[in-house]
Amino acid sequence: MAPVFKTKMTEMLGIEHPIMQGGMHYLSYAKLAAAVSNAGGCGILTAVTQPTPEDLRKEIRLTRTLTDKPFGVNLSFLPAATPPDYDAYIKVILEENIKIVETAGNNPGKYIEKLKAGGAIVIHKCVTVRHAKTAVKYGADMISMDGFECAGHPGMDDVGGLVLFPIAAREFAKMGVPWIASGGIGNGDQVAACLAMGAEGVNCGTRFMVTQEAPMHDNIKQRLVEADHTQTTLILRTLKNTERTFKNAEALKAAEAERQSPGDINVVRKFIAGSKYKVSFHETGNTEDSVWSCGQVIGLIDDIPTCNDLVERMMNDAKSAVVDRMKTIMVHSSL
Numbered sequence: 495m496a497p498v499f500k501t502k503m504t505e506m507l508g509i510e511h512p513i514m515q516g517g518m519h520y521l522s523y524a525k526l527a528a529a530v531s532n533a534g535g536c537g538i539l540t541a542v543t544q545p546t547p548e549d550l551r552k553e554i555r556l557t558r559t560l561t562d563k564p565f566g567v568n569l570s571f572l573p574a575a576t577p578p579d580y581d582a583y584i585k586v587i588l589e590e591n592i593k594i595v596e597t598a599g600n601n602p603g604k605y606i607e608k609l610k611a612g613g614a615i616v617i618h619k620c621v622t623v624r625h626a627k628t629a630v631k632y633g634a635d636m637i638s639m640d641g642f643e644c645a646g647h648p649g650m651d652d653v654g655g656l657v658l659f660p661i662a663a664r665e666f667a668k669m670g671v672p673w674i675a676s677g678g679i680g681n682g683d684q685v686a687a688c689l690a691m692g693a694e695g696v697n698c699g700t701r702f703m704v705t706q707e708a709p710m711h712d713n714i715k716q717r718l719v720e721a722d723h724t725q726t727t728l729i730l731r732t733l734k735n736t737e738r739t740f741k742n743a744e745a746l747k748a749a750e751a752e753r754q755s756p757g758d759i760n761v762v763r764k765f766i767a768g769s770k771y772k773v774s775f776h777e778t779g780n781t782e783d784s785v786w787s788c789g790q791v792i793g794l795i796d797d798i799p800t801c802n803d804l805v806e807r808m809m810n811d812a813k814s815a816v817v818d819r820m821k822t823i824m825v826h827s828s829l
């Protein structure tokens with residue numbers, strides 16, 4: 495599909511459409527990232543989904559056999575009992591000549607500096623403007639502003655995109671920093687609204703989870719199609735590491751354990767282990783027995799399209815929101 499929008503995001507990343515697929519642990523493998531990039535967006539691999547840096551190297555090379563379009567790698571710095579060897583992952587990212595890196599999480603400063611020194615474009619994803627400003631100080635080229643609706647880690651400020659994005663627009667315009675809107679986005683009307691608010695594009699996680707190419711059991715995709723926007727919940731708030739997850743039996747158990755022992759990671763650890771949802775995603779398709787991220791945008795998801803059909807539809811609908819809706823309600827003489 496021919497490009498509909500040209501923005502700083504499409505120009506900087508060398509992509510056709512201003513849409514990125516955020517890194518998703520245990521989902522952002524070569525197949526999904528390549529499908530998004532082939533659709534004209536920016537696909538992203540998650541570095542630490544790969545057990546070792548050498549496995550990441552293999553996944554990057556596999557992605558290159560599936561697409562000749564730009565794609566990136568996500569590096570998330572989240573609290574962990576035994577943190578991954580981030581420097582070793584960065585070494586591989588740079589050696590493999592990856593030009594787009596999505597960073598997220600705590601204290602990314604020294605890693606951003608390293609990635610920049612190695613020639614990567616760094617898009618730092620965060621949930622507050624103050625964190626964004628710190629990332630920019632360390633050299634981040636673009637900010638992915640994640641509203642409270644998002645899957646994953648929405649933070650502690652609880653500000654939804656409709657307020658957060660205009661604040662981001664105002665603050666980043668002063669700094670001359672491009673930004674993209676993230677969290678809760680799943681259709682073309684929202685893309686048009688985000689561009690109208692000053693975003694250079696959008697980042698989507700949950701919407702790309704429910705696509706043909708997402709490497710996730712069909713039962714879970716189908717369950718997300720059936721779910722409405724109220725079926726997410728927040729856990730780990732008392733640990734100041736809020737996570738928005740699908741509201742299933744296991745997440746409710748985790749929430750109850752946390753309620754009984756606030757702030758105690760030991761009582762929730764057994765519920766939130768990534769290894770549990772890896773099995774649900776890739777093997778059993780059990781929708782209830784593990785805790786995994788998903789966003790409120792499930793209320794807008796009614797089908798399981800290919801990434802190509804999804805990106806095409808979102809771009810066409812974004813265009814239609816501008817041309818068939820906004821232009822037609824404007825008083826003719828003001829045009």
Ligand SMILES: Cc1cc2nc3c(=O)[nH]c(=O)nc-3n(C[C@H](O)[C@H](O)[C@H](O)COP(=O)(O)O)c2cc1C
Nearest residue numbers: 516517518519598644645646677678698699700789
């Ligand atoms: C299953 C799942 C796993 C995720 N894992 C990560 C991750 O490892 N690192 C990261 O930065 N973001 C992660 N995210 C967040 C997404 O990259 C993206 O920022 C978020 O989904 C945007 O909100 P949305 O889902 O409403 O589109 C994950 C999201 C989902 C749904």
